[in-house]
Amino acid sequence: MKITIMSEVFHQALGDVVRAVSTRTPMPVLTGVHLVAKEEGLTLVGSDSDLIITRELPAEAGKLDVEQPGAIVLPARYLAEIVKKLSGPIHLQLIDDTTADIRCGEIKTKLKGFPSDDYPKLPVMEESETLQLEASRWMEMLKQTVFAVSKSEAKPVLTGVHISMGEGRLISVATDSHRLAYRETKIDQHIDRACIVPYQAIGELIKLWDGKTEVVEVAMNEHHIHCRLGETSLYSRLIDGKYPNVSGLIPEGSETLVKMETKQLLKGVDRACLFAGEWKNHNVYITIHDGRMKLSSAATQLGNIEESQRIMEIEGTEEMKMTLDGKYLMEALRSVKEETVTLQFGGIMKPVVIRPEGNATHLQLISPVRAY
Incomplete structure (x- = not known):
């Protein structure tokens, strides 16, 4: 792996993916950011096993040049701090499968990490069941409901937002048993799905949206939801359980x-x-x-x-x-x-x-x- 990337581009991308990285994990490899360089660009992945954030940077003259493909997992905290303190083009090259050489001007850094093969694979989603929706409308729905989730773990299903698709409608519901927030919108696609998304994942998704991306792609499987906003993706593990029927609560x-x-x-x-x-x-x-x-x-x-x-x-x-x-x-x-x-x-x-x-x-x- 050998790449040259502008510091501001690298810093912004790292800022997105490290949000999903936890320092408290039984898997040391998850304290790092997975960097995968291919001819078409660089992919960064951060995860705590329940939440995954990825950022794809296309190869572009003056911003990112991939001279040699490859992959490595580097400690998120140290990589982010190093890049934050650099200015200009950064040259990153692998010395071996666990060590990277990072250079910027007269500054030279060696950073040890983990082999790429140790990093967990991304969840596989059913692309045929992907909903395309106006991003601003999706974010508004989430903001109008997520605050009503329960902060108590006594009933885990209530700590998430219930998202359902069916009969030409997309519905977002949250309740803590003392209040309820409900929002729906019409959709053109005929998809019949429902899931409970942890409120932490909803909060991170709202923060990731830059206000410029016009379309969000949403896909679900039995265990995960995947939301794609342009070059940025968020995967979240779903909450198991049956969500209460809230329709009878509304007088x-x-x-x-x-x-x-x-x-x-x-x-x-x-x-x-x-x-x-x-x-x-x-x-x-x-x-x-x-x-x-x-x-x-x-x-x-x-x-x-x-x-x-x-x-x-x-x-x-x-x-x-x-x-x-x-x-x-x-x-x-x-x-x-x-x-x-x-x-x-x-x-x-x-x-x-x-x-x-x-x-x-x-x-x-x-x-x-x-x-x-």
Whole structure:
């Protein structure tokens, strides 16, 4: 293996793949980055066995020149630090199957690693079952649901986002049993698949998207999901288990339906949370009376805060009181892109359904908090 690569190109690619590398692994080879040079370019792979990130760099004059193909696994931490501190063309050449010679100007480095054959192979995906989707739409769906996953390992299936394809729809759902986030979109391809993706993988995928790649390719098999964004790919091991049927959790009717301005309500809830930290569930009290919504919170030793906002429209019972988790309510409202939002109240101890006005493909559900 013998290549010449510009330091900024190498540094950026390493920055992507090392995100998947763990220093705490029973397999020493996984502490490294797998470098595979072929005539057409260089592939970098980082993995912790559950999450894999790859980056493909095409051979290009002035950026990457592959003089001799080959492969090696080099320690991720040291390789990234070395490249970070270099400027200009970097010449990397193998001395043997475990040692690389790295040169840049007058700087010479020898770095020991592992044989390429010791590195795990990438999962094999069914390319015929690959979904192609507008990347911005896919990322928006994930951002609007991933925050609602459970952070507790008591129910592993709830620590992931449930992704399903079928009947011309792509659906993303997350719940921690106290709240639920749901988002769907139409797709042209007829694919019938479902899986539970760990929230850590979803978070890394969102970070990897540069905002420029227009199309994402998504493929699933029994154990993995593969998302390709241009030259960057992410593979994630799936969570085993059966995801709960959430359709029955969403109430159809309501006692009170109000329409509010999204940003104004979000700012009000944010202010109300100022004194909500004393409570385990960040209690924010909501009172609907005389065409207005009052938001308030109180801390025994500190004080309280309350404000009143005008309700744009109201249907049903015009007086109501409820306590919600202010943190959950803020996260739900932040996921709404539309200017106005509807809140559907079914009763004092029934879940609140939050929907962007005019968008039936997105909803948030929050269970009320017992305030005593």
